[in-house]
Amino acid sequence: MARTRKALRSPWRRRLGLLVKILIGLGVLALGALVIAVYVARSQLPSFEELKSSPNGQMIRVHASDGSVIASLGPSYGEWLTYSRIPTVMRDATVAVEDRRFRSHLGVDPIGIARSVEVRYERGRWIQGGSTITQQLARTVFLSSQKKFGRKFREAILALALERKFSKDQILELYLNKVYYGGGAYGIDAASRKFFGHGADELNLAEAAVIAGLVKAPSNYSPTADADAARGRAGVVIQQMVRNGYVTQLQAEEANPEALKLVQGAQQNSARYFTDWALPQLDTLIDETQAPLEVWTTIDPAMQRQADTAIRANVPGGAQGALVSLDRDGAVRAMVGGTDYVSSIYNRATQAVRQPGSAFKLFVYLAALEAGHKPEDTIVDEPVTIDGWSPRNDSRRNSGNVSLRTAFAYSLNTVAAKLGQEVGFTTIADMARRFGITTPINTHPAMVLGTSDVRLIDMTRAFASVASKGVAIVPYGITRVTANGEVIYQHQADTSRVLVAPYVAAEMTDLLQTAVNTGTGREAQIGRPVAGKTGTTTSLKDGWFLGFSSGLTTGVWMGRDDARPIRGLHGGTAPARAFAAFMRPATAKRPIEQFDTQVTLPEWQIEPDEESYFGQPDNSGQMVDENGNPIAGASTAQPVDPSAPDERPDDDTSRQQLDDLIDRVTGRDGPPRDAPRDPTAGEVVPPGRQPLPAPIRQPLPPVRQPVPVQDDRPTQ
Template sequence: MARARPASRPSRPRSSWRRRFVLLLKVLAGIAILALGALVIAIYIARAQLPSFESLKSSPNGQMIRVHAADGSVIVSMGPSFGEWLSYGQIPAVMRDATVAVEDRRFRSHLGVDPVGIARSVKVRFDRGRWTQGGSTITQQLARNVFLNNQKKFGRKFREWILAFALERKFSKDQILELYLNKVYYGGGAYGIDAASRKFFGHGADRLSLAEAAVIAGLVKAPSNYSPTADAEAAMGRAGVVLKTMAETGVISAGEAADADVQGLKLAPEPKQNSVRYFTDWALPQLDTLIDETEAPLEVWTTLDLSMQRDADAAIRANAPAGAQGALVSLDRDGAVKAMVGGKDYVSSIYNRATQAVRQPGSAFKLFVYLAALEAGHKPEDSIVDEPVTIDGWSPRNDSRRNSGAVSLRTAFAYSLNTVAAKLGQEVGFTTVADMARRFGITTTVNTHPSMVLGTSEVRVIDMTRAFASVASKGVAVTPYGITRVTANGQTIYTHEVDRSHVLVAPYVAAEMTDLLQTAVNTGTGRAAQIGRPVAGKTGTTSSSKDGWFLGFSSGITTGVWMGRDDAKPISGLHGGTAPARAWAAFMKPATANRPIEQFETQVTLPEWQLEPDEESYFGQPDNGQMMVDENGNPIEPGGVPDMPSDAPAGEPIPRPDADPSDQAPPVPQQQLNQDWIDRVTGRDAPRRDPAAPQPRAPQRDWSRESSRDRFQDDRPTQ
């Protein structure tokens, strides 16, 4: 009789694994049920707390903001639009359809948050490596605009989802769209479609055409980028995208989209603005991070000095070459922005070249090269050989196309010798120079190729000005700020506090750098910036005269000036020592007129007079240090040399009495300098002291000579 085979039993490990998996599923399901329940409760609590539809209609379209200058006068008023509230039925169908098509084509079907839109934005994020497409619905945008702010934090996003679900539970789709179209911001201070229509087209929104509706609907994504008054081409291009989307979604036909004459639209004339808007456009967005108040009217008190702003505007307009733009930033010793000019005309271009544009600084970047060298132990009077040098196949050359042999660091900086800057950069390390630039507030990418010492990395005007201000502040970091105080309903809700605790370099390093900068203005490439009181500064010129810079400080004010074309084309005759230096001086003379004259805490030691350095300094020639390399730092063959005046001393040009010293012709190579004539030009022909008479002693520095690189290592930003 056959023995019955025992029934097979599942292995214990497998049974244990199944039990654990089932248990995990149950736990997850329980958590999901609890989370869903909590979400539903939160939604209905939010729904109960929402204002009524009539209350939301009567609330102001945005927040009223009055901006005050330093003297208390109101310079800009921004706030609720003066457009009329349009009911859903009064809003043209083309406006409703255009908005839904381009902002939220699934608006009529989702519950407030669109999972499909979120998934699509996440996919685009992974495909392109950055967030380029948002997943917010119209309801979410309404919740954010009315109840929240624009901070990109998960907590704010979660509250936005809750409010979006609550809005959908309380109001109909038509009511939500009505609220949205009457409250959303369209740029230029216009809230709601009626205000936008009146601002851009000069009539109410109830008469919007298809083309006009497409333009306004396209503004929501980026009001400043697509504003018709700021960039008509970008606005029309965006309107074309809106029309194409409307055709794809079927709200208009392809023929109607083609017949919409976007290019033929006539814009309403823009009210006259002035350059203070460059400042307010930079300062006001900072309110989102400074305060949480989004409803109460605000009074914003700023650092802007209206007199200095007018002088800055006039200096840029008067000195910027034809076809070129100019930018200026002026900081007080604590970082307060006293003046800011982002271009020659705000009405024609709202692009702020002082804070947004990135351009090569040329030899002005040598500030960081010499700071690194001084911190490493060099002194201004140290000797270094000006000689041909090749680094990794790159051979920089001086503008004079010759070398002067042994020179001091002070001489090399004053005359902007490229070979010396290259040797210093190689000695201290190009990474160290880049680190110094970042330490002093350069926020753009700094390359570490050898040519970087001549300013081939792009920077912002405000960042470079900040760096020079930190040198003027004896090595303590200076952070630009524009808002001093904010009040709401008479109560102060924000007050700026200046932080003086961040030390960048030792005081003696900053003093030695000031020594070099002062010599560059007194005897070197920045002579056009002299204003009758102590000035420390540096010129900068990029290849083919594409950019001209002058940055410097005097009597507690630091100012940076840049000039160039927006398309980066060369500008004949533009050098740092010409138009930018003249504009700097034209601004700084009245800016410092009512301030006491301040001597720097270092004596100006003039360069060795027996030396034959780069002649541009004696004759006031501009700083052409970067003229001899292209954008990649490769050498450029110099052009021809103009003829010299016949009345110059043997082999030397002489400046015309009525000409700016920075505009003189380049010197002829291999010429011999007449020492007596040089002494007359530089004032060295004054009676000499009796050698036997007692000589005044220079003040002795009592700062520690130890390297601040060791003492302030933690202050360096990481790479």
């Protein structure tokens, strides 16, 4: 029996032993290959003096469309400090926060890597890296920052090679003089002079902690961008120094980073919003990472100044504003991401996602027009309920039979809801995606009133595509790039993608003109043909105006970053005024261009609507995927705030003034206020006249100065 068991076990033992031997052999081979790779890399490394003199980064000069230089980006060099001249607190702060086992590891820290993996497993995402100071130096000098396995493997080989060739003191000296500290500053001396106004050899504990804390995230902790974040990060660095025995608790308390005085940086103009958006695109446009670059962009300095002025002059107090202006080929001529770049580098034109309100009706009506509707088609403005959702017009009235032109001009919510139900909410979502909306779009009924979050640049792109007669417009900011005098990139516009038929775009432009001339967008008139649309969200949290004229398409958004309501904010007030303030000078030297369809006035009896919707939307709406299909379990519907105050005046004086305006531009008298209503047609019937069977179609003169009017919308 014993022999039988032994005979049964022996084949498995032999196999296990063979496997162990194979693994050991492979391990020896891998170790040998690693040693060979390290020593080959060591033999190819530059000398210490060569590394000291090598460039720290790539210089980039950014040109505006007129050739002027709007930004010079790249390394800012300070004095090279030898190891003995670097303050001890600076060396200790760096080691404490970046690599506390720097003096003991061989270039790669297995313990740090294991801890990084453990945190990744616990948190579900990478919170901290396992790179040593030596690895960071290898990445800074020889590699890129791409997070790929191949790059990490090469980084580890180079780190081991650096440790074989240079001493720990030399590695730390190279690191502190070459690493990037934000604001274009490379090395501790450049950073010290930029943030504190003196050389790095004079750094105290608090200042050294601020600089050491920048390496983790130079943009987030930069003192020029967020002084509070920089001081808070410095406190974390000092506590790490206490834990590792570099300073005592008493010294840490005396350091007090909160009391640090920072050098105020030069005022940055709003063009930095544009360069922050455009320059990262170089990574996908070119492969050159060493040679100095000349980058030629689309930004127009005069338009940029006009945009900045328009936003600052019209934005409500305590709110933010953003503006994007695209030329007919998609060239970005102006971009404002906020009221002050220095206080906030967050670009609300390209990064912020907010509800567009009735500006989203662009896609509702595009879908309806493509489905066969015409601007003259009539539809009944009446109470409607769809899947438990009952939208109401802002005027809280219904007007019976109206044309689509009138419904769009005065932004009637009930008509938009009925059109959405007819053409299909998924069809509308598909239309929005077709026109460049990149954010998730829900498909519940209230989506027709703009309940899905969007980006300003995407909405502006959509309106620009309508202006280009249905041809897709893609925003771009870089026209060409040169290196050492040679062109290495040249932008090529693509005008081959047609989104809708030209007649659909022309009919949509017809509706957009009417909205500006007599509808909710009258404040956007600039004395030449303009087409556009307002947007206002629930409780007056966001105001939008987007429109085009003379080949220029401009979008404006205003609101608070915390999404709190703003008294009196409507798309037809401050945003429309900012649009006009920008577009008047921006188009002044451009020829006046007529649209394919001249403006047609809507029925005279309908009052403007302010787009804010009331009633509870369906909260079970779903997002859709890239094909417009609903995604199960994903809901993005935003409930309406029923507690929002209703501050819209509804007095007879303002309504009469509006009627007088329409009477003047149509050349006919309006009806008396107490005119009877035709119970079948839903139209107001003046005494002695029959109901109008169709809207009056009366072209306006090619150029019309705006008529001042006080309407029933709340103003600032």
